[in-house]
Amino acid sequence: MMKTGISFVTQGTVTSPAGFLAGATGAGIKRKDAADLGILYSEVACSAVGMFTANRIKAAPVAVTSRRLPSAAVRAVVVNSGCANASVGEPGLKDATRMAELTAGKLAVAPESVLVASTGVIGRRLPMELIETGIGRISLSKEGGHELARAIMTTDTVPKEAAVIVGDGHEGFTIGGIAKGSGMIHPDLATLLCFLATDAALDLGFLGDALKNAVAASFNMVSIDGDTSPNDMVLIMANGRAGNAPITQGSSLADGFQEALSRLCIRLARGIAGDGEGAGKLITVTVSGALSIGDAKLAARTITASSLVKTAVHGNDPNWGRVIAALGRSGAEVKEERIELYIGDICLVRAGEPLPFDEGKVIEVLDSGEVPISLKLNLGTASATAWGCDLSPEYVTINSDYTT
Amino acid sequence: MMKTGISFVTQGTVTSPAGFLAGATGAGIKRKDAADLGILYSEVACSAVGMFTANRIKAAPVAVTSRRLPSAAVRAVVVNSGCANASVGEPGLKDATRMAELTAGKLAVAPESVLVASTGVIGRRLPMELIETGIGRISLSKEGGHELARAIMTTDTVPKEAAVIVGDGHEGFTIGGIAKGSGMIHPDLATLLCFLATDAALDLGFLGDALKNAVAASFNMVSIDGDTSPNDMVLIMANGRAGNAPITQGSSLADGFQEALSRLCIRLARGIAGDGEGAGKLITVTVSGALSIGDAKLAARTITASSLVKTAVHGNDPNWGRVIAALGRSGAEVKEERIELYIGDICLVRAGEPLPFDEGKVIEVLDSGEVPISLKLNLGTASATAWGCDLSPEYVTINSDYTT
Numbered sequence: 001m002m003k004t005g006i007s008f009v010t011q012g013t014v015t016s017p018a019g020f021l022a023g024a025t026g027a028g029i030k031r032k033d034a035a036d037l038g039i040l041y042s043e044v045a046c047s048a049v050g051m052f053t054a055n056r057i058k059a060a061p062v063a064v065t066s067r068r069l070p071s072a073a074v075r076a077v078v079v080n081s082g083c084a085n086a087s088v089g090e091p092g093l094k095d096a097t098r099m100a101e102l103t104a105g106k107l108a109v110a111p112e113s114v115l116v117a118s119t120g121v122i123g124r125r126l127p128m129e130l131i132e133t134g135i136g137r138i139s140l141s142k143e144g145g146h147e148l149a150r151a152i153m154t155t156d157t158v159p160k161e162a163a164v165i166v167g168d169g170h171e172g173f174t175i176g177g178i179a180k181g182s183g184m185i186h187p188d189l190a191t192l193l194c195f196l197a198t199d200a201a202l203d204l205g206f207l208g209d210a211l212k213n214a215v216a217a218s219f220n221m222v223s224i225d226g227d228t229s230p231n232d233m234v235l236i237m238a239n240g241r242a243g244n245a246p247i248t249q250g251s252s253l254a255d256g257f258q259e260a261l262s263r264l265c266i267r268l269a270r271g272i273a274g275d276g277e278g279a280g281k282l283i284t285v286t287v288s289g290a291l292s293i294g295d296a297k298l299a300a301r302t303i304t305a306s307s308l309v310k311t312a313v314h315g316n317d318p319n320w321g322r323v324i325a326a327l328g329r330s331g332a333e334v335k336e337e338r339i340e341l342y343i344g345d346i347c348l349v350r351a352g353e354p355l356p357f358d359e360g361k362v363i364e365v366l367d368s369g370e371v372p373i374s375l376k377l378n379l380g381t382a383s384a385t386a387w388g389c390d391l392s393p394e395y396v397t398i399n400s401d402y403t404t
Numbered sequence: 405m406m407k408t409g410i411s412f413v414t415q416g417t418v419t420s421p422a423g424f425l426a427g428a429t430g431a432g433i434k435r436k437d438a439a440d441l442g443i444l445y446s447e448v449a450c451s452a453v454g455m456f457t458a459n460r461i462k463a464a465p466v467a468v469t470s471r472r473l474p475s476a477a478v479r480a481v482v483v484n485s486g487c488a489n490a491s492v493g494e495p496g497l498k499d500a501t502r503m504a505e506l507t508a509g510k511l512a513v514a515p516e517s518v519l520v521a522s523t524g525v526i527g528r529r530l531p532m533e534l535i536e537t538g539i540g541r542i543s544l545s546k547e548g549g550h551e552l553a554r555a556i557m558t559t560d561t562v563p564k565e566a567a568v569i570v571g572d573g574h575e576g577f578t579i580g581g582i583a584k585g586s587g588m589i590h591p592d593l594a595t596l597l598c599f600l601a602t603d604a605a606l607d608l609g610f611l612g613d614a615l616k617n618a619v620a621a622s623f624n625m626v627s628i629d630g631d632t633s634p635n636d637m638v639l640i641m642a643n644g645r646a647g648n649a650p651i652t653q654g655s656s657l658a659d660g661f662q663e664a665l666s667r668l669c670i671r672l673a674r675g676i677a678g679d680g681e682g683a684g685k686l687i688t689v690t691v692s693g694a695l696s697i698g699d700a701k702l703a704a705r706t707i708t709a710s711s712l713v714k715t716a717v718h719g720n721d722p723n724w725g726r727v728i729a730a731l732g733r734s735g736a737e738v739k740e741e742r743i744e745l746y747i748g749d750i751c752l753v754r755a756g757e758p759l760p761f762d763e764g765k766v767i768e769v770l771d772s773g774e775v776p777i778s779l780k781l782n783l784g785t786a787s788a789t790a791w792g793c794d795l796s797p798e799y800v801t802i803n804s805d806y807t808t
Binding site: 054055056057058084086087088089090121122123124230307308311312314315317319320321322324325327328329330331332333334336337349351352353354391392393395396397399400 | 458459460461462488490491492493494525526527528634711712715716718719721723724725726728729731732733734735736737738740741753755756757758795796797799800801803804
């Protein structure tokens with residue numbers, strides 16, 4: 001393996017890699033005046049793979065896009081927010097297909113080379129006239145990734161976008177991405193839309209494996225509220241403009257690509273967790289010393305998803321018993337008498353028994369933007385990290401009048 | 405099977421059956437001045453069985469009580485709120501055992517004939533001096549079930565108590581019960597304490613089966629917030645004072661006992677759901693036409709547990725797509741094109757497609773004290789009902805400063 005440097009790009013986005021353009025517009029799908037429709041476009045055909053919601057109710061765009069992948073001939077993705085195009089029966093499939101066709105017409109590419117995604121309210125038809133007018137109005141540019149990142153937002157308060165450069169000189173390449181999250185976020189392809197692009201050339205099989213690994217360590221370790229949506233989708237398009245020999249399992253760039261893709265996805269996933277609906281804090285839970293990776297993940301995810309842990313963090317309440325209770329119900333193998341619990345660097349439990357602690361210092365950790373909770377199970381060597389957010393009264397307010 | 409009449413007793417409680425007494429006191433375990441310690445006592449030895457938390461971290465009283473059951477010689481239960489006696493290591497077991505001993509001393513019964521339960525904050529030692537003084541102060545009476553129901557409350561706003569009379573004449577008997585819930589409530593022996601008492605005589609094996617069946621249809625179908633605690637416990641004591649021949653599987657009173665016990669547990673479970681922390685509404689979800697009972701239960705429980713469904717109900721928002729999304733992620737077998745969805749009597753989805761509906765009428769249903777949601781899957785014949793509550797900003801407020 002060649003040692004490759006990985007660095008994040010300043011103001012990187014999905015159009016940072018060579019040969020990608022994007023643009024967005026306010027088509028009027030959302031009631032408020034905001035960008036809600038956009039296109040990501042590659043100047044040349046891409047290898048592309050995707051991962052989709054595990055929800056048994058699948059939105060129409062998920063059905064249409066998943067049938068078109070994997071593919072070596074993808075040119076664009078069209079995406080809207082404000083309407084999920086889910087639970088509307090057969091007409092939804094026609095609308096999703098038509099949305100791709102309209103985009104293909106504008107870009108003069110084959111209809112099947114266009115993927116489609118939606119997010120927003122479930123159970124309403126897409127307003128196809130607004131979509132058609134909107135698609136006509138989108139202009140693509142090299143900086144358009146930033147607009148597109150905003151256009152896919154629903155209750156997100158900030159866009160999530162990033163890009164990494166791998167290596168330098170003749171073998172370097174770039175990966176960029178944008179994501180939206182906010183509500184309906186739970187491990188199982190954490191509920192979201194994420195579009196990734198790279199100018200590296202990649203073998204399609206390797207690309208699929210790399211995406212699975214990256215998602216497992218990032219989006220699948222994020223929980224906002226335990227709900228998942230019918231619209232979840234993570235797509236990656238690789239257009240080969242970097243000019244490298246296609247990366248395959250075992251080739252010199254393979255490890256560098258995997259690491260860069262995982263780090264990019266983790267950055268986007270952390271952004272989603274920290275911007276959960278009504279959230280004021282990012283909660284990072286690390287479980288180590290577990291008997292298996294499965295146990296470590298289960299425990300870390302269960303703790304980040306616990307309403308009682310989330311409300312305690314919100315209120316700066318050092319009620320650590322809730323962390324232990326969530327660990328206990330996670331199903332992970334534990335021996336109570338071996339458990340160590342830390343909030344920040346402060347050890348609260350050792351050998352399963354509470355230690356005296358300085359409440360003021362723990363409250364100080366809880367009162368910061370990122371709250372690290374770590375558990376050492378002292379049973380084995382496996383570890384995992386999950387991300388979540390606090391639960392605030394604003395979460396309830398936001399979700400109590402979403403459609404009305 | 406003899407046809408037996410079942411009727412709820414006016415102001416029934418755990419001491420409604422013959423031969424049971426109870427009492428409670430404010431021992432000072434809770435910071436506020438309220439009853440927090442109590443005893444349920446039977447004048448004669450009872451057959452008793454219990455069901456306990458599935459949480460791998462088990463509170464000390466769960467460990468002590470579960471070792472003593474099943475038993476044909478139980479005389480009392482002592483219970484406190486305000487402190488869970490969980491996650492405090494070895495000393496917790498000593499404290500729980502001592503709490504039973506002190507009670508046995510007061511009642512002049514064998515220490516092993518006393519069961520013990522606790523609920524409250526995790527990670528703190530029981531204040532044994534307060535417990536000892538408190539136990540000394542408790543006076544038992546026939547009406548004491550009402551006091552005991554209050555003494556086990558934590559963030560509950562009303563006590564949950566009920567009793568049923570089965571049959572009449574020489575073969576009649578009574579079952580009574582009290583329960584507490586409010587937070588950390590989720591299916592898997594929904595997090596709670598519940599003490600049941602009957603003057604019927606029962607075979608111990610049959611009693612265990614009957615309790616399992618009743619809990620499966622009641623407490624295990626309640627969700628407040630997805631969390632479970634290390635302290636959950638449902639106990640039933642049968643003292644035989646009704647003078648019947650011991651009920652066993654297949655005996656004439658068996659079906660009547662099972663039905664009465666299930667109905668009693670369902671009433672207590674509904675009380676817990678409707679009094680969830682910060683809750684203003686009881687949500688009743690019925691799933692029918694499922695391929696299996698397992699599927700029907702899974703779907704009904706997932707929907708009642710969905711934060712997004714709960715917040716929508718809180719805000720009277722007819723955002724039915726969230727019900728469909730929760731159904732989809734539940735794992736239950738569904739065919740989207742067969743789904744029918746009702747809120748109250750109003751059909752919103754038929755054959756998987758949205759129907760036009762009168763928003764005002766749906767809001768009227770959502771704005772009532774009990775919100776019935778029903779789904780017909782049209783795949784099979786199995787059905788199940790689950791209970792939950794809305795999610796309000798008050799839930800967050802209550803749980804943000806529980807210990808501080």
